[in-house]
Every structure is written in structure tokens, then in C-alpha cells.
Amino acid sequence: MKFSAPLKSDSIKVMLLGSGELGKEVVIEAQRLGVETVAVDSYNNAPAQLVANKSYTINMKNKNEILDVIRREKPDFILPEVEAINIDALFTAENEGYHVIPNADAVNKTMNRKNIREFAAVDLKLPTSKYEFVSTFEALKKAALNIGFPCVIKPVMSSSGHGQSIAKSEDDLASSWELAKEARGDASELIVEEFISFDYEITLLTARNENQTVFCEPIGHIQQDGDYIFSWQPMNMSETAKKRSQEIAKKITDGLGGRGIFGVELFVKGDDVYFSEVSPRPHDTGMVTMITQSQSEFALHIRAVLGLPLDFIDYGAGASAAYKSKNDSFNPQIDVNNTVFTNTSYVRVFGKPQSHKGRRMAVALTFDKNSSDKALQQAKQIIENFDD
Ligand SMILES: Nc1ncnc2c1ncn2[C@@H]1O[C@H](COP(=O)(O)OP(=O)(O)OP(=O)(O)O)[C@@H](O)[C@H]1O
Ligand SMILES: NCC(=O)N[C@@H]1O[C@H](COP(=O)([O-])[O-])[C@@H](O)[C@H]1O
Numbered sequence: 024m025k026f027s028a029p030l031k032s033d034s035i036k037v038m039l040l041g042s043g044e045l046g047k048e049v050v051i052e053a054q055r056l057g058v059e060t061v062a063v064d065s066y067n068n069a070p071a072q073l074v075a076n077k078s079y080t081i082n083m084k085n086k087n088e089i090l091d092v093i094r095r096e097k098p099d100f101i102l103p104e105v106e107a108i109n110i111d112a113l114f115t116a117e118n119e120g121y122h123v124i125p126n127a128d129a130v131n132k133t134m135n136r137k138n139i140r141e142f143a144a145v146d147l148k149l150p151t152s153k154y155e156f157v158s159t160f161e162a163l164k165k166a167a168l169n170i171g172f173p174c175v176i177k178p179v180m181s182s183s184g185h186g187q188s189i190a191k192s193e194d195d196l197a198s199s200w201e202l203a204k205e206a207r208g209d210a211s212e213l214i215v216e217e218f219i220s221f222d223y224e225i226t227l228l229t230a231r232n233e234n235q236t237v238f239c240e241p242i243g244h245i246q247q248d249g250d251y252i253f254s255w256q257p258m259n260m261s262e263t264a265k266k267r268s269q270e271i272a273k274k275i276t277d278g279l280g281g282r283g284i285f286g287v288e289l290f291v292k293g294d295d296v297y298f299s300e301v302s303p304r305p306h307d308t309g310m311v312t313m314i315t316q317s318q319s320e321f322a323l324h325i326r327a328v329l330g331l332p333l334d335f336i337d338y339g340a341g342a343s344a345a346y347k348s349k350n351d352s353f354n355p356q357i358d359v360n361n362t363v364f365t366n367t368s369y370v371r372v373f374g375k376p377q378s379h380k381g382r383r384m385a386v387a388l389t390f391d392k393n394s395s396d397k398a399l400q401q402a403k404q405i406i407e408n409f410d411d
């Protein structure tokens with residue numbers, strides 16, 4: 024176990040490419056181990072920049088700007104935190120000897136639904152929904168009729184539900200096409216997916232490095248318009264479904280390789296488990312681990328990166344509720360009702376410098392030793408009392 028060397032203060036430097044709420048927690052965990060942190064994003068005062076040793080604001084889609092900060096800072100590890108990053112820059116950095124987490128190829132595969140879906144379904148033979156890729160309206164119609172209604176239509180490059188819709192019949196296809204076009208720009212493609220009427224969906228957080236792979240307890244979640252609003256852990260599932268979920272998670276994370284935490288998104292119907300997608304980084308639904316685990320997903324990510332042991336204990340059940348802004352403001356103020364400050368709940372305010380309607384600004388976390396349901400009920404009640 025390489026335990027002692029990396030923890031010498033200032034001996035290790037990590038650079039986050041993307042500095043939102045997830046990166047902020049990664050930076051805090053890195054700081055706790057005496058690791059130097061550099062936070063990069065496309066706007067000033069992004070959450071992780073508020074707590075990092077150093078920060079840069081650059082155009083994250085520009086290859087040279089990314090390579091400039093990397094070559095200037097010479098980080099030991101580069102941690103992509105958002106999907107919208109110039110991928111050529113990561114491949115070039117890797118060729119120059121920099122260590123991209125988990126690796127540039129995994130980031131490339133997961134940022135595009137076509138790459139990750141084909142890798143999962145064709146190369147690894149994991150169960151997924153039926154799917155087709157299309158780039159014209161005619162092809163969309165054909166694919167939807169072939170797959171059947173309802174079907175889910177998504178740009179191949181997007182996240183947090185942007186440009187995504189469900190077509191219930193042929194009549195909906197024109198509006199789905201328009202919605203997706205706005206989010207994707209002209210050139211790229213759409214995926215048309217069979218709608219899986221799952222019983223529930225989970226994120227299976229999986230941390231790996233060369234020495235070890237560990238699974239967190241499954242996290243159940245509810246999405247609204249393709250974006251997460253509530254999550255809880257553990258999700259109560261059958262032993263068979265849990266075992267199948269872990270097998271899928273192991274295959275996809277081994278397939279992608281490298282060090283770090285992955286959020287493996289799965290749909291579960293009875294004992295059948297379908298692979299949906301995977302984030303090669305901490306997952307938004309995994310913020311609940313800040314209250315349920317001795318090592319949160321953020322701590323596990325940085326430990327995996329440093330090659331430290333990944334063992335942790337579960338404290339009990341918990342839940343999270345996302346607070347999304349109701350306003351557009353350059354001076355956001357979040358009114359957190361006192362109900363959050365109990366001995367089983369707390370709040371994380373991200374500190375984003377600007378709000379707009381629907382932007383995630385904070386999260387409420389709740390704990391219940393034995394019951395995810397009770398933790399979830401409490402999280403729902405608390406978030407109703409937030410305002411801005
Ligand atoms: N084929 C499907 N069948 C049923 N529901 C689906 C399907 N695809 C997506 N969904 C629903 O939409 C949500 C968002 O889809 P997906 O994860 O593919 O998009 P995303 O934009 O990458 O989201 P995020 O970035 O938040 O993970 C899923 O979590 C699920 O609730
Ligand atoms: N589903 C991905 C996800 O949750 N990513 C998290 O949201 C931030 C962007 O927030 P913003 O859009 O409010 O700037 C990202 O930086 C990351 O922390």
C-alpha cells in the first residue's frame with residue numbers, strides 16, 4: 024500500500040477541470056490530506072474555486088487554454104469535473120505524461136452517449152434499453168417507429184436532462200426534434216431509446232484503483248426533467264438485483280479503467296437490471312454519502328486517485344434534496360429555514376455567484392439510522408422551506 028509518501032504536505036497537486044458543487048467537496052477532501060488544489064472553470068468564483076489553493080477561469084472548450092494551465096501548474100493529477108471539456112487537450116496532456124483521472128479515453132467515451140452505449144452494449148454485452156442513433160428528422164421517425172412508443176430522445180452530448188424528451192406518439196416527434204436541436208447544435212446526433220418502465224433507478228457508486236474496487240450501497244433517486252431532485256441510500260433492493268448491479272458496475276468500470284470514483288446509473292425492473300450511463304467522477308445523486316458514509320464519494324475519489332485504501336463504513340440511511348433557484352440573480356441569497364439544523368440534518372450551500380431559475384444552489388442532507396424512507400420524508404419537508 025502506498026500510504027506514506029503521497030501525504031507529505033504540498034508534495035501532490037491536483038487540478039480540477041470544472042469547479043462546481045461536486046468539485047468543491049473533492050477539493051475539501053484533498054485539502055484534508057494536505058494535497059495542493061487548483062480549481063479551473065469557465066466562470067469566476069465557482070464553488071471549488073472558493074476553497075482551492077489557486078484558481079483559473081478559462082474557456083474549457085478551448086484546447087490551448089486548457090493545455091496552458093496544465094503546463095503552467097504541472098499537476099500530478101488532472102480531475103475532469105464536468106463533461107464540457109476540450110477532449111483533445113486531455114489526450115495531449117496524457118501523451119505529455121500527465122495523469123488524467125480516470126484516463127482520457129474513459130472521459131472521451133462517457134461524454135458521448137454513442138461511445139459509451141456502444142462500448143457497454145456491443146463490446147461488454149451489458150443489458151441496455153434498445154437504441155438507435157439518428158441525425159435527421161426522417162431517421163428519427165423511422166427509429167421511433169421501430170423502437171416503439173413511448174421512447175426517450177436525447178442529444179448524444181448533453182447532461183442534466185438538457186435537450187431530452189419522451190415522445191408518447193408520432194405527433195410528439197417534431198417537438199422532441201426541436202428541443203434536442205436547441206441543446207445539441209446542428210452537427211451532432213441523437214439517441215432514440217426504448218422507454219424502460221423501471222420499478223426504480225439507482226446510482227451505484229464504484230471506486231477503483233490498481234489495488235481495489237469498492238461499491239457504495241445503492242442510491243435510489245428521483246429525476247425531474249432529466250435532473251435529480253431527491254436521492255436516498257441505501258435503496259432497498261433484492262439480493263439478485265443488487266448482485267447484478269454490482270456485476271455490471273464492475274464490468275463497466277474495469278472496462279474504462281484508471282483510478283477514481285464512477286457513478287454507474289442503472290434501471291431496475293424486478294430482478295432485471297439495465298445499464299443506462301456512467302459518470303467517471305462523483306455523481307450528483309451521491310451527495311447523500313456526505314451524511315451516510317465515513318468516507319463520502321468525494322473522499323473516496325481523492326483516495327482512489329492517490330492510491331490510498333478505499334475502505335469505509337456505512338453510518339446508516341440518509342437522503343438528499345436538491346434546492347433549485349426560483350430566480351435569476353447576480354447576488355443570490357438562499358433563505359434556509361431553521362428546520363434544517365437538527366441533529367439529523369444539515370445543509371450544503373454551494374456558493375454559486377449567480378443564480379438562474381432551475382440552477383442547483385444547495386442541498387439538504389438528512390440521516391436516519393435505519394430508514395431511507397424516513398430520511399427522504401425529512402429531506403422533502405426541509406427543502407420545501409428553502410427559498411431565494
Ligand atoms: N430509456 C429510458 N427509459 C426510462 N427513463 C429514462 C430513460 N433514459 C433516461 N431516463 C430518465 O431520464 C433521466 C436522465 O437520463 P440520462 O441519465 O440519460 O440523462 P443525463 O442528461 O445524462 O442526466 P444526468 O447528467 O443528470 O445523469 C434518467 O435518470 C431516467 O430517470
Ligand atoms: N449532473 C452533473 C452535475 O451535477 N454536475 C455538477 O454541477 C456543476 C455545474 O453546475 P451549474 O450548471 O449550476 O454551473 C458541475 O460543476 C458539477 O459540480
Ligand SMILES: [Mg+2]
Binds near residue numbers: 288300
Ligand atoms: Mg444520467
